[in-house]
Amino acid sequence: MPPDTQIVIVGGRIVTGDGTTLHDRGVVRIRGTGIIDVARGEADAGSEAIVLNATGCTVIPGIVNAHAHGCIHGPSMPSGSVPVRPTDVDYFRNRHLLSGTTTLLNVCGLALPDEIDGPSNQRHAMDIHLTTAHTTSNLAAAIAIDGGGLSKRHKIARIDDMVDKGAKALGEAGGGQTLGGGAQDYRFIPAAIEAATGISIHPKEARALKEAVLGRYLDRGLPDLSRLNALLIECGLAAKIGASDLIKLIRDTVMPPVALSLKGFDEIAAASERLDFPAIFHNAAPTAATLLKLAETYPKARIIAGHSNHPMFLPEEAVRFGQQLRERGVTIDVSTLDCIETRWRNDTANIDALVEAGLVDTLSTDFAGGDWDSILSAIQRMVRKSQLLLPAAIALATGNVSKTFPELAADRGLLEKGKRADVAIVENHNLGRVRHVVANGQLVVFNGAMGVGDLHAYAMGERR
Ligand SMILES: [Zn+2]
Structure with a gap:
C-alpha cells in the first residue's frame, strides 16, 4: 500500500x-x-x-495489551525457561491480533530486545515489545526453579542497558513459577508428581495440594494433614505416595526461588524509582504485603500490580489489597487469564469483585498456560453485566494503558x-x-x- x-x-x-x-x-x-x-x-x-x-x-x-507472555523468541517466563516453540509464538501472536490487539508488551522479563522476532527476523503486524527484569536476584530466582533458556548473554544483562536498548517497562518481577502461583499449578507440581508417581493430576488438584502444604500465602508452618490425606485419596495418589513424601516434594518444587524472587521485587522497585520507569509486579497472595511495603519505601516508583485478580486471592482479599495499593499510588491491572470463556482453572469471582469496586485501571491477558481469553471478551462481559459503561470499559485496554505506559504507547x-x-x-x-x-x-x-x-x-x- x-x-x-x-x-x-x-x-x-x-x-x-x-x-x-x-x-x-x-x-x-x-x-x-x-x-x-x-x-x-x-x-x-x-x-x-x-x-x-x-x-x-x-x-x-487497537487494544494495547501490557501483560502477556509467549509472544517473543527468547527465554520464557520469569523462570527463564526455554523459549516457546516458534510455531506457538506465531499462533499466540495471531490470536492476539485477531482479538483486536495491535500493541503487545511481552513481560517474561529475561529475554533481550534483539530476541523479539527470533532468527527469521519476521516482524508481525502486531507491534511487539518486551520488558526487562535483569537483576541479580531475579536471575538467581529463575535459575533456582529452571533457567533452561538462559545463556551467558542473559545472565550478564542488566536493566539499565536493556532500557537503553528498547525495553519498555521493568518486570514482570516475580511470576507464578518463582512465587508458587499458576505455573506451579499447571506445570511444575504436576510434573514433579508425575515423575514420582506416574500419575497426572489436574492443575486444580495441584493448587489444592499446594495450599494444603504451604497455604495461600506460602507461609503455613505446618501442613493441613487431614485436608492433605483427603486430597491424596481424591487425586488417586494415596497408593503411590505418602503424605510426608508429598509434603517434601511440594516444598522442594515451590519454595527454592521464593525468597530470591521477593528480593528481586525490591531491586525492581528501586530501579523503577531511580529510572522513573514503569514496573510490572506479579501480584498474588504471597506478594501483596511486599508490594504494599515497596509502594511506601519507593513512593516515586511507578508500580503496576499485575493480574490483581490472581486466583490465590479470595475476592475480598483482592479488593482489600487493591484498595490499599491504589491508596499508595499503585496502578491496578487485572488479567483475563482463562477466567472469561475458558474457565479451565479460574473463574470470574476476583475480576468481578475488582471491577465492581471500581478498582481496575488496566486490563491485560497474562498467559494462563496459553489458555488466556481475549481482552475484548472481558470487556463484552463487563458491558453486558452493566459493571462499566462502554467507554470506560474500552479505556481499560486502550487510553488507560497509554497513560500508564507512555514509553510503550504514548502515541x-x-x-x-x-x-x-x-x-x-x-x-x-x-x-x-x-x-x-x-x-x-x-x-x-x-x-x-x-x-x-x-x-x-x-x-x-x-x-x-
Ligand atoms: Zn505474574
Missing part, C-alpha cells in the same frame, strides 16, 4: 478510548500511518480511499488526530467478535481473516 493511501472508516459507533467519549455514528480517517481525523456523522470517502463500512460495529483504538491507544493508526472494528452485539483491524495504517485483519491473499485487493474489490 503506498504511504499516502487513505483508509476511511464509516457508519460505525465510535469509542475513542479516553474513558468517556462515544459517537453513535462517526468517521475515522487514516492517511499513511496516522489518524488524520475523527468526527461525528457521515463522510464522503473520496476515490483514493479504502472504505471500511462499520455499520453494526463499534470502532475502537496510540486513542482515536484522535495525530495518533498512530491502530484501530479495531468489532461487533456491537458482541464486542469480542473482531471484524477488521488496522495496525500502523495497514489493514491487517479484514472480515475476520488475516494474511489470506491480498487483503487490500479484497477490501477494494468488495467496495465495487
Whole structure:
C-alpha cells in the first residue's frame, strides 16, 4: 500500500478510548500511518480511499495489551525457561491480533530486545515489545526453579542497558513459577508428581495440594494433614505416595526461588524509582504485603500490580489489597487469564469483585498456560453485566494503558488526530467478535481473516 493511501472508516459507533467519549455514528480517517481525523456523522470517502463500512460495529483504538507472555523468541517466563516453540509464538501472536490487539508488551522479563522476532527476523503486524527484569536476584530466582533458556548473554544483562536498548517497562518481577502461583499449578507440581508417581493430576488438584502444604500465602508452618490425606485419596495418589513424601516434594518444587524472587521485587522497585520507569509486579497472595511495603519505601516508583485478580486471592482479599495499593499510588491491572470463556482453572469471582469496586485501571491477558481469553471478551462481559459503561470499559485496554505506559504507547491507544493508526472494528452485539483491524495504517485483519491473499485487493474489490 503506498504511504499516502487513505483508509476511511464509516457508519460505525465510535469509542475513542479516553474513558468517556462515544459517537453513535462517526468517521475515522487514516492517511499513511496516522489518524488524520475523527468526527461525528457521515463522510464522503473520496476515490483514493479504502472504505471500511462499520455499520453494526463499534470502532475502537487497537487494544494495547501490557501483560502477556509467549509472544517473543527468547527465554520464557520469569523462570527463564526455554523459549516457546516458534510455531506457538506465531499462533499466540495471531490470536492476539485477531482479538483486536495491535500493541503487545511481552513481560517474561529475561529475554533481550534483539530476541523479539527470533532468527527469521519476521516482524508481525502486531507491534511487539518486551520488558526487562535483569537483576541479580531475579536471575538467581529463575535459575533456582529452571533457567533452561538462559545463556551467558542473559545472565550478564542488566536493566539499565536493556532500557537503553528498547525495553519498555521493568518486570514482570516475580511470576507464578518463582512465587508458587499458576505455573506451579499447571506445570511444575504436576510434573514433579508425575515423575514420582506416574500419575497426572489436574492443575486444580495441584493448587489444592499446594495450599494444603504451604497455604495461600506460602507461609503455613505446618501442613493441613487431614485436608492433605483427603486430597491424596481424591487425586488417586494415596497408593503411590505418602503424605510426608508429598509434603517434601511440594516444598522442594515451590519454595527454592521464593525468597530470591521477593528480593528481586525490591531491586525492581528501586530501579523503577531511580529510572522513573514503569514496573510490572506479579501480584498474588504471597506478594501483596511486599508490594504494599515497596509502594511506601519507593513512593516515586511507578508500580503496576499485575493480574490483581490472581486466583490465590479470595475476592475480598483482592479488593482489600487493591484498595490499599491504589491508596499508595499503585496502578491496578487485572488479567483475563482463562477466567472469561475458558474457565479451565479460574473463574470470574476476583475480576468481578475488582471491577465492581471500581478498582481496575488496566486490563491485560497474562498467559494462563496459553489458555488466556481475549481482552475484548472481558470487556463484552463487563458491558453486558452493566459493571462499566462502554467507554470506560474500552479505556481499560486502550487510553488507560497509554497513560500508564507512555514509553510503550504514548502515541496510540486513542482515536484522535495525530495518533498512530491502530484501530479495531468489532461487533456491537458482541464486542469480542473482531471484524477488521488496522495496525500502523495497514489493514491487517479484514472480515475476520488475516494474511489470506491480498487483503487490500479484497477490501477494494468488495467496495465495487
Ligand atoms: Zn505474574
